[in-house]
Amino acid sequence: MHRLDIATYFTRPEGSGDRPDRLTDDDLRSLYGYPVGLDRPWVRVNFVSSLDGAVTVDGASAGLGTPADKRVFGLLRELADAIVVGAGTARGENYGGARTSDARAARRRSAGLAAVPPIVVVSASGRLDPASRLFTDTTVPPVILTSERADPAHLARLRDAGGDVEVAATDDVSAAALLAVLQRRGLRRVLCEGGPGLFGTLIAEDAVDELCLTAAPLLVAGPAGRIAGSARTDPVPMTRAHVLGDDDGTLLTRWVRAGAE
Numbered sequence: 001m002h003r004l005d006i007a008t009y010f011t012r013p014e015g016s017g018d019r020p021d022r023l024t025d026d027d028l029r030s031l032y033g034y035p036v037g038l039d040r041p042w043v044r045v046n047f048v049s050s051l052d053g054a055v056t057v058d059g060a061s062a063g064l065g066t067p068a069d070k071r072v073f074g075l076l077r078e079l080a081d082a083i084v085v086g087a088g089t090a091r092g093e094n095y096g097g098a099r100t101s102d103a104r105a106a107r108r109r110s111a112g113l114a115a116v117p118p119i120v121v122v123s124a125s126g127r128l129d130p131a132s133r134l135f136t137d138t139t140v141p142p143v144i145l146t147s148e149r150a151d152p153a154h155l156a157r158l159r160d161a162g163g164d165v166e167v168a169a170t171d172d173v174s175a176a177a178l179l180a181v182l183q184r185r186g187l188r189r190v191l192c193e194g195g196p197g198l199f200g201t202l203i204a205e206d207a208v209d210e211l212c213l214t215a216a217p218l219l220v221a222g223p224a225g226r227i228a229g230s231a232r233t234d235p236v237p238m239t240r241a242h243v244l245g246d247d248d249g250t251l252l253t254r255w256v257r258a259g260a261e
């Protein structure tokens with residue numbers, strides 16, 4: 001066992017002089033900064049799970065979110081060129097476009113990012129509702145990466161609803177195909193918000209550069225799945241970049257693929 005000497009407290013209660021300072025948003029931007037000068041998409045995956053590995057409570061991730069997790073969730077969006085999700089997550093969590101503020105948009109522009117990151121939905125079936133928030137509650141068009149399996153008439157409806165639809169595969173979209181599209185579009189600071197199916201594809205193709213994983217201080221049990229699933233088992237060694245703790249027990253961890261940086 002080793003002392004976790006890179007652990008950093010997220011907040012510091014009054015009078016606890018033995019702890020490091022409370023982290024500011026700028027501290028967090030620095031802790032979660034993407035590598036500079038990227039010449040390829042860097043895939044960051046962000047998840048929250050319970051201590052017993054549940055990825056949902058009553059079918060949604062909201063029951064796992066803590067104040068620290070929500071703060072980092074928003075900050076990771078601020079740092080990203082694109083937010084990538086599987087269609088199961090977009091449908092199940094009723095995804096809309098990323099929200100922003102004038103200050104956040106200004107910070108993004110000064111960092112060389114577009115004011116608002118698009119949501120990129122990966123869906124082999126293309127079965128997304130053109131009346132859903134994905135299309136109706138956004139300031140930038142959602143990108144729909146789909147396959148030849150999708151019904152062309154339905155894809156036309158998604159385009160009519162404002163979707164930027166791209167057929168990127170004959171069936172499932174491989175990680176390589178996803179990364180090729182992101183690279184062509186100049187979207188290199190990638191934030192994948194899941195879900196477990198898409199994360200499984202990315203792991204299986206060794207396409208995950210880092211995982212930001214929040215452990216929420218909860219035991220959940222129940223039928224919930226875990227954060228990744230795929231047909232094969234593909235161990236990928238990861239190195240610990242940082243561990244942050246909040247006073248409510250939340251642990252925020254960042255793991256980088258060995259040799260990725």
Ligand SMILES: NC(=O)c1ccc[n+]([C@@H]2O[C@H](COP(=O)([O-])OP(=O)(O)OC[C@H]3O[C@@H](n4cnc5c(N)ncnc54)[C@H](OP(=O)(O)O)[C@@H]3O)[C@@H](O)[C@H]2O)c1
Binds near residue numbers: 046054126
């Ligand atoms: N705790 C968390 O941090 C967190 C994060 C995200 C999601 N979740 C939870 O996870 C659950 C969703 O799980 P899920 O496994 O269904 O998630 P998912 O990976 O978001 O969705 C699976 C669906 O996404 C599409 N998809 C994924 N990978 C694909 C690929 N390589 N090529 C083409 N299409 C692909 C397919 O959609 P089509 O069927 O349209 O082809 C597939 O059926 C929800 O309950 C959500 O709340 C939790």
